[in-house]
Amino acid sequence: MSLRLYDTMTRQVRDFVPLVPGCVSIYLCGATVQAPPHIGHIRSGLNFDVMQRWFRYRGYDVTFVRNVTDIDDKVIAKGREQSTEWWKIAYxxxxxxNEGYTALGCLPPSAEPRATGHVPEMIEMMRGLIERGHAYAADGNVYFAVTTFREEYLALSNQELENLRQPSADNETGKRDPRDFAMWKAAKPGEPSWETPWGRGRPGWHLECSAMAHKYLGRAFDIHGGGLDLIFPHHENEIAQSRAFGDEFANFWVHNAWVTLAGEKMSKSLGNSVLVSEMVKRWRPIVLRYYLAGPHYRSMIEYSEESLREAETGFNRIEGFIERAVERCGPVDAAPEVPPAFAEAMDDDLGVPQALAVVHTAVRQGNSALGADDKESTAARLAEVRAMLGVLGLDPLDEQWADGGGQGEELTGVVDALVKLVLDQRQAARARKDFATADAIRDRLGEAGLVIEDTPSGSRWTTNP
Structure with a gap:
């Protein structure tokens, strides 16, 4: 089975054929940095981290570019609100x-360009579009004339040009058509600006990505990614700019779904965001990765504490097998290849839920082998599980999780200390042959959802599956 991806432009799952054999080029719309990240932001990074990991496993040379929008209306407004420089907010x-991406185990991108570092490339693109008749300058602004690109415009979002309502800001004056969009915004007093042939100003949101994709990936590249909310206007306007400039641009459009809370998209403006910096204090980062990367990238995640606890239980089941298998068999390297069923799931539009089902099947088989004291089968299943988890960035034995997958965060550390104290009391009761007390402690812990396992190296606890 060939690797297949859902393409938003064609609205179908297509066979992936790279533009350059053996190579994959990916551009992901990254953060607009007016505020710290919530888990909805990081989900996008995780989904595309899994994508690049799978391409690498399949033997591709991956170039992964993820931009930073460090100049924007929101960044400037936040600086004004906090009475500080906009660039301090952005940085x-x-x-x-980046701390959030790293905490949750994302591989670094090949390049992470900032908008402010690519103004010359934006000027070059605007000049070319004006010369081709697709753009015009007015009152210090530069606009893209959408009617000059009528045949291709809005194909991604499947809208009608006649019914288009283009988002615009108060200072966007001089438009010939209300549907035109700003590529460059005229300077306003007290705001950052750069010199251009059309006057001082700053980038519009859409132009930066067209210019940076062109610089780092060339006139054509394989995959452009981002959240569903970027389809319009951002990605639609990127396509118009780039293709009118003469670029073929992206061959595939891949969009991840949102993390929602009470049915609403998680966002800073709605005040319903769950910050990553707070979450990693309460949950192990490896568990957060399992929770956010486990559902299919095109499926919504409805955030709740209960669903996170369920994810924790599921991952603890996997981790518990790995710990027991290592105790029984010693260190076992990951298998050189993942099981065929896992590969088939991942090749089918990155089917992580189906792939994780294969992981859990191998864990159940491994636990059965442990119960039968079948060391050879246990080691084989351990190698398979590690290979599959490695592809997903979830192997707790990998160096990136060397501290226990983030063990030591505030809440987890407290729980560990309390359970250890109770287990020490239980061990003391067993040592004095007070088995009634020892059993009562074990039963009370069981009622709280903990499973106690006595091993030659001492008692160990896991959550009840």
Whole structure:
């Protein structure tokens, strides 16, 4: 089975054929850094991290570019609101995003360009579009004339041009058509600006990505990614700019769904966001990765504490087998290849839920082998499980999770300490042959959802599956 991906443009799952044999080029719309990341932001990074990991496993040379929008109406407004420089806001939040990506085990991108570092490329693109008759300058702004691109415009979002309502800001004056969109915005007093042939100003949101994709990936590349909310206007306007400039642009459009809370998209503006910096204090990062990367990337995740606890239980089941298998068999390297059923699931539009089902089947088989004291089968299942988890960035024995997958965060550390204290009391009761007390402690812990396992190296606890 060939690797297949759902293409938003064609609205179907297509066979993936790279533009350059053996190579994959990916551009992902990254963060607009007016505030720290919530788990909805990081989900996009995780989904595309799994994508690049799978391409690498399949033997591709991956070029992965994820941009940073560090100049934007929202960034400027946040600086004004906090009475500080806009660039301080942008840089602090850029660091917060990278800390979140790293905490949840994302591989670094090949390049992470900032909008402010690519103004010359934007000027070059605007000049070319004006010369081709697709753009015009007015009152210091530069606009893209959408009617010059009528045949292809809005194909991604499947809208009608006659019914289009283009988002615009107060200072966007001089438009010939209300449907035209700003590529460059005229300077306003007190705001950052750069010199151009059409006057001082700053980038519009859409132009930066067209310019940076062109610089780092060339006139054509394989995959453009981002959240569903970017389809219009951002990605639609990127396509118009780039293709009118002469680029073929993206061959596939891949969009991840949102994390929702009470049915609403998680967002800073709605005040319903769950910050990554707070979540990693309460949950192990490897568990958060399992929770956010486990559902299919095109499926919505309705956030709740209960669903996170269910994810934790599911991952603990996997982790518990790995710990017991290593105790029985010693260190076992990951298998050189994943099981065929896992590969088939991943090749089918990155079917992570089906792939994880294969992982859990191998864990059940491994636990049965442990119960039968079948060391050879246990080691084989352990190698398979590690290979599959490695592809997903979820192997607790990998170096990135060397601290126990983030063990030591505030709440987890407290729970560990309390359970250890109770287990020490139970061990003391067993040592004095007070088995009634020892059993009572075990039963009370069981009622709380903990399973106690006595091993030659001491008692160990896991959550009840």
């Amino acid at each position: 602090a939040n850029e660091r917060a995003f």
